[in-house]
Amino acid sequence: MKRSVYLLLAAVATLFGQAPAAAPKIRMLIVTGNQVSHDWRATTAEIRKLIEDTGKFDVRVTEEFRGATADTLKPYDVVLLNYAARKPDNRWPEATESALMEWVRSGKGIVVYHFTLSAFEGWEDYETMVTGTWRPGNGQHSPRHDFTVKIDEKEHPVVRGMGESFPIADDELYTNLKTVAPEERHVIASAYDDPEFYKDKTRVLPEVKRNSPLLWTRSWGQGRVFVTALGHDVKALQNPGFRTTIVRGAEWAATAAVAVPSGSN
Numbered sequence: 001m002k003r004s005v006y007l008l009l010a011a012v013a014t015l016f017g018q019a020p021a022a023a024p025k026i027r028m029l030i031v032t033g034n035q036v037s038h039d040w041r042a043t044t045a046e047i048r049k050l051i052e053d054t055g056k057f058d059v060r061v062t063e064e065f066r067g068a069t070a071d072t073l074k075p076y077d078v079v080l081l082n083y084a085a086r087k088p089d090n091r092w093p094e095a096t097e098s099a100l101m102e103w104v105r106s107g108k109g110i111v112v113y114h115f116t117l118s119a120f121e122g123w124e125d126y127e128t129m130v131t132g133t134w135r136p137g138n139g140q141h142s143p144r145h146d147f148t149v150k151i152d153e154k155e156h157p158v159v160r161g162m163g164e165s166f167p168i169a170d171d172e173l174y175t176n177l178k179t180v181a182p183e184e185r186h187v188i189a190s191a192y193d194d195p196e197f198y199k200d201k202t203r204v205l206p207e208v209k210r211n212s213p214l215l216w217t218r219s220w221g222q223g224r225v226f227v228t229a230l231g232h233d234v235k236a237l238q239n240p241g242f243r244t245t246i247v248r249g250a251e252w253a254a255t256a257a258v259a260v261p262s263g264s265n
Helices: 002-015 040-052 094-105 114-118 124-130 240-255
Strands: 026-033 057-062 078-083 109-113 145-151 165-171 186-192 211-220 223-228
Touching: 026 040, 026 240, 040 057, 040 078, 040 240, 078 094, 078 114, 078 240, 094 109, 094 124, 094 211, 094 223, 109 114, 109 240, 124 223, 165 240, 211 240, 223 240
Parallel strands: 026 057, 026 078, 078 109, 109 223
Antiparallel strands: 145 165, 145 186, 186 211, 211 223
């Protein structure tokens, strides 16, 4: 509604020769912390700068989300999770988890980034919303290497205009995640998990499972979920394909549309 009003005011202002007011920025909250094997402070700072540099977002960061309520989330359009609380005692209180789920269901957006796929073991709603999670016996990656991400759904707004594929240099390729509600997952990009990159050959998956989803979406009530398994560290965040898709994925999750150009990062 707010954007429709803005467009109407812009048209009226143009008719009378006045410059339209700036469009309201998308309000994002990055929830981060609780990671041992990932430099969450550095990746959070880099992602925040990348998203703010579009000029479309107003970004805030919290390292402590325990106790958050519906009122905490009310000002925001989208939440980005860079968080990996794997142990039960690192789970948020039930009221906080429920507040986040209901906030997304109400029509908001959520972005789940990389190792956040390992978070919140035992939280069934989270696993269903994300659809693919890193769990005991599910989740692995070969040593870091270069690979090609194939775009599976070329008309999805997040990847539209990006062609058939894009390269990723020196990153982790997640595979064999625990899958919940696969019929609800909309895979928009994937990569071939080449067995030649594994040092421990006992962990290689059967050939039938070698294609691994890396970018996907799903609906959650009236809300939108965007997941990226890419971007292990600040070095991996420099890949243009990652930079473009995380920004466009955040915009899509927040607004259901994408205006950021496909080659803007």
